[in-house]
Amino acid sequence: MMKKVYICSPxxxxxxxxxxRAKRYTKYALLCGTAPVVPHFYALCxxxxxxxxxxxxxxxxxxxxxxxxxxxxxxxxxxKGMAAEIQFCRNLNVKTRKIREQEIxxxxxxxxx
Numbered sequence: 001m002m003k004k005v006y007i008c009s010p011x012x013x014x015x016x017x018x019x020x021r022a023k024r025y026t027k028y029a030l031l032c033g034t035a036p037v038v039p040h041f042y043a044l045c046x047x048x049x050x051x052x053x054x055x056x057x058x059x060x061x062x063x064x065x066x067x068x069x070x071x072x073x074x075x076x077x078x079x080k081g082m083a084a085e086i087q088f089c090r091n092l093n094v095k096t097r098k099i100r101e102q103e104i105x106x107x108x109x110x111x112x113x
Contacts, residue, residue, distance in 0.1 A: 002035040009074035025074045070095045
């Protein structure tokens with residue numbers, strides 16, 4: 001069975017650009033032989049700019065952490081939402097790992113947006 005990894009990276013702000021980054025991170029995780037869990041894709045159905053819908057997406061994403069083996073953290077900044085996810089992992093004793101752009105580029109090429 002594949003290890004399930006939760007993709008943790010920025011979403012808010014420039015949502016369309018951050019979704020493109022999330023696709024790149026998802027591809028990286030897949031090529032690493034894992035089954036990525038990507039709550040960012042909820043933003044395709046929900047409006048991250050509406051507080052109630054953002055809260056629904058965040059809550060749904062956090063509920064998926066119960067099933068994950070690890071959290072992989074991507075990007076150069078830790079947003080408020082990411083900090084909440086990371087803290088939730090600590091509370092559950094879920095292993096976290098920071099993935100650097102250099103690792104991603106080495107496996108799939110190109111650069112992040």
